[in-house]
Amino acid sequence: MLGKSLEYWAVVIGMVFYVMSRDAEREPLARRAVKTVASAFLSYGLSPTLAPLARGSEVLAALAIMAFALVLLDTITALFADREFVKDMVRRRVGGGSKDD
Numbered sequence: 001m002l003g004k005s006l007e008y009w010a011v012v013i014g015m016v017f018y019v020m021s022r023d024a025e026r027e028p029l030a031r032r033a034v035k036t037v038a039s040a041f042l043s044y045g046l047s048p049t050l051a052p053l054a055r056g057s058e059v060l061a062a063l064a065i066m067a068f069a070l071v072l073l074d075t076i077t078a079l080f081a082d083r084e085f086v087k088d089m090v091r092r093r094v095g096g097g098s099k100d101d
Contacts, residue, residue: 008047008059015066016040031077039069 019036047062054060080086 004044005059008062011059011063012040012043012066015043015063019066019070035070035073035077038073039066042066042069 016036019039020032023032043062043065046065047058050061050065051058054064
């Protein structure tokens with residue numbers, strides 16, 4: 001299916017189930033679904049490129065990409081959920097200084 005092995009899809013589907021069930025009580029379904037789809041697409045697209053770094057295993061590369069993509073997406077989501085942090089960052093970039101100045 002789509003040029004990937006059964007083991008590859010088993011890993012991706014397993015990670016999808018894990019990501020969808022993770023933080024189910026604290027995070028809305030839509031946000032979890034977006035992060036899951038994003039990390040799965042990143043895994044599908046980047047695993048052939050990064051497989052040489054994972055001892056030639058596209059399955060291991062897919063697992064690592066989904067795990068790191070999830071951490072990255074969680075971090076980005078948390079940063080942008082903190083409105084004061086975002087406002088302060090924009091003020092500094094635009095040159096308005098921090099609100100303490």
